[in-house]
Amino acid sequence: QADTATRTGSHSDNNVLDVLIIGGGFSGLYALDRLRDLGFTAKVWDAAGGLGGIWWWNCYPGARTDSTGQIYQFSHKELWKKYDFAELYPGHDGVRNYFEYVDSQLNLTRDVVFDTFAESCRWDEQVRQWTARSADGKVQKARQVIIATGFGAKPLYPNLEGLDSFAGDCYHTARWPQGGVDMTGRKVVVMGTGSSGVQVVQEAGHVAEHVTVFQRTPNLAIPMQQRTLTHDDNEQFRKGLPERFEARYKAFAGFDFDFLPQNAADLSKEERDAIYEKMWAEGGFEMWLGNFQDILVDEEANRTFYDFWRNKVLERVTDPKKAAIVAPETPPHPYGVKRPSLEQDYFDVINQSNVDVIDSNLTPIRRVLPHGIETDDGVIECDLLVLATGFDNNSGGIMAIDITGVDGLSIQDKWKSGVDTCMGLSTRGFPNMMFLYGPQSPSGFCNGPTSAEYQGELVVEFLQHLRDNGITRFENTEESEKQWRAHVDELFLNSMFTKARSWYWGANVPGKPAQMLNYSGGVPQYFARWDEIKTNGYDAFETN
Numbered sequence: 070q071a072d073t074a075t076r077t078g079s080h081s082d083n084n085v086l087d088v089l090i091i092g093g094g095f096s097g098l099y100a101l102d103r104l105r106d107l108g109f110t111a112k113v114w115d116a117a118g119g120l121g122g123i124w125w126w127n128c129y130p131g132a133r134t135d136s137t138g139q140i141y142q143f144s145h146k147e148l149w150k151k152y153d154f155a156e157l158y159p160g161h162d163g164v165r166n167y168f169e170y171v172d173s174q175l176n177l178t179r180d181v182v183f184d185t186f187a188e189s190c191r192w193d194e195q196v197r198q199w200t201a202r203s204a205d206g207k208v209q210k211a212r213q214v215i216i217a218t219g220f221g222a223k224p225l226y227p228n229l230e231g232l233d234s235f236a237g238d239c240y241h242t243a244r245w246p247q248g249g250v251d252m253t254g255r256k257v258v259v260m261g262t263g264s265s266g267v268q269v270v271q272e273a274g275h276v277a278e279h280v281t282v283f284q285r286t287p288n289l290a291i292p293m294q295q296r297t298l299t300h301d302d303n304e305q306f307r308k309g310l311p312e313r314f315e316a317r318y319k320a321f322a323g324f325d326f327d328f329l330p331q332n333a334a335d336l337s338k339e340e341r342d343a344i345y346e347k348m349w350a351e352g353g354f355e356m357w358l359g360n361f362q363d364i365l366v367d368e369e370a371n372r373t374f375y376d377f378w379r380n381k382v383l384e385r386v387t388d389p390k391k392a393a394i395v396a397p398e399t400p401p402h403p404y405g406v407k408r409p410s411l412e413q414d415y416f417d418v419i420n421q422s423n424v425d426v427i428d429s430n431l432t433p434i435r436r437v438l439p440h441g442i443e444t445d446d447g448v449i450e451c452d453l454l455v456l457a458t459g460f461d462n463n464s465g466g467i468m469a470i471d472i473t474g475v476d477g478l479s480i481q482d483k484w485k486s487g488v489d490t491c492m493g494l495s496t497r498g499f500p501n502m503m504f505l506y507g508p509q510s511p512s513g514f515c516n517g518p519t520s521a522e523y524q525g526e527l528v529v530e531f532l533q534h535l536r537d538n539g540i541t542r543f544e545n546t547e548e549s550e551k552q553w554r555a556h557v558d559e560l561f562l563n564s565m566f567t568k569a570r571s572w573y574w575g576a577n578v579p580g581k582p583a584q585m586l587n588y589s590g591g592v593p594q595y596f597a598r599w600d601e602i603k604t605n606g607y608d609a610f611e612t613n
């Protein structure tokens with residue numbers, strides 16, 4: 070019945086689904102596929118106009134993954150056996166192409182309703198159902214709701230005087246026009262140097278007449294070492310993939326590698342640098358989440374990598390004024406406690422004569438004018454303003470939906486002064502609702518597809534358990550979310566993550582409660598905790 074409704078576009082109130090999934094990225098689609106396997110009626114609502122999840126929205130020039138395609142794909146149903154990646158690190162178009170391939174194998178879009186932004190979800194205690202309404206007037210009832218909006222569903226716009234008066238083109242990287250924007254010959258200003266900013270700057274620098282980059286915090290970007298892949302390369306990769314997939318579940322960040330079982334502090338500078346050189350030549354996140362085991366816990370060890378990194382950057386950024394901004398002598402924060410980007414030629418582009426970089430702490434933007442950006446140092450002409458200013462991460466996408474739970478409690482009220490969840494999976498007062506990639510889960514520190522599969526599997530298994538036992542209502546206990554919040558906070562407060570203002574703990578959004586929103590205890594420890602809950606008869610939940 071649900072399938073027929075989707076195909077015909079009818080969204081009758083009588084059509085009650087087992088599960089409505091909000092968000093159709095890796096997590097939402099995995100859950101959809103597995104729920105259908107188990108005989109649940111399920112449907113996905115997605116605000117995007119097509120497949121790709123976050124990669125549908127983030128189609129800015131240069132957008133590409135910071136994980137290799139081999140590890141940034143599903144491991145299930147042997148999908149990996151047939152798909153060839155064209156590049157080691159796929160671009161946004163490559164990821165979308167991959168999603169199309171997955172759809173061709175699993176026929177997911179049969180149950181995905183695109184262009185549908187879930188505006189509200191309201192719990193009805195009488196019938197134990199959720200009613201979701203979309204911005205364009207669709208209504209869907211469901212016994213359970215899974216929110217899989219990802220950690221970057223809500224773009225963050227800077228509060229700049231005069232922004233509305235700007236006469237040129239102005240785009241946030243996460244709301245880039247689907248048809249693209251030609252930057253050739255333009256006067257481009259890029260605000261922000263996170264992953265999105267670095268990638269846009271790399272592209273703009275090659276074609277724009279002039280690029281001005283406003284940097285608030287230097288990005289301690291490390292080399293990607295991108296390359297194109299042949300069919301034979303893909304064949305070679307496939308031979309080792311089952312073991313690599315398996316390794317993901319044992320590693321801190323859900324990748325197929327983990328920290329080196331060695332301390333940087335125990336080695337001589339020569340020995341250490343030899344290992345750093347090798348990592349540098351290979352490229353990728355191994356330099357971050359596969360670096361020495363003391364890198365993210367010991368500041369002196371951390372400094373050894375910063376100094377190595379800085380010397381590498383200074384070889385490429387030869388303009389001393391620019392070098393002092395992008396690679397200062399004193400680290401802006403310990404390396405890796407704020408997400409580094411992978412770069413291809415970012416630092417070479419920064420060094421180009423048509424590119425300027427401004428430290429926005431020293432020279433802030435005063436106001437935006439119709440044809441430029443005014444700072445204390447004068448006016449910078451601009452006809453394309455790129456806001457690479459990030460997101461209200463983790464909780465923003467969920468709180469953008471008007472969710473009303475038990476006794477009229479809204480999620481906005483409940484999380485006003487901070488997020489409480491049971492393992493990032495659910496929150497009390499909102500029965501029969503689960504989150505995938507939610508706040509207080511390992512999301513920010515976990516390879517996306519690993520989380521989609523592992524977390525998706527446990528949620529689906531939980532729903533199956535409830536169905537098999539005739540349970541129609543679940544809600545996590547107050548104790549379980551208190552404990553989880555205390556655990557997440559404690560890990561954070563005893564870590565070096567406190568030493569950088571980052572989206573990991575909401576520090577990028579003015580007025581957002583300062584609170585760790587990404588579980589920093591590692592993927593194995595996270596899933597071990599869930600196993601405990603499951604072994605104890607799902608004792609973190611009240612069910613009836």
Ligand code: N01
Nearest residue numbers: 133134135227261262263264265266285286408457458459
């Ligand atoms: O966003 P960000 P992003 N005034 O928050 C600056 C994933 N991702 O879109 O660092 C001045 O990292 C802000 O400054 P600061 C990935 O997980 C992945 O780049 O807060 N500056 C920062 O420089 C990533 O971590 C990929 O001091 C302001 C930038 O804008 C996450 O998404 C690609 C400002 C925002 O950086 C977010 O990345 C893209 C203000 N008012 C995204 N507000 C890949 O895998 C913000 N900034 C490649």
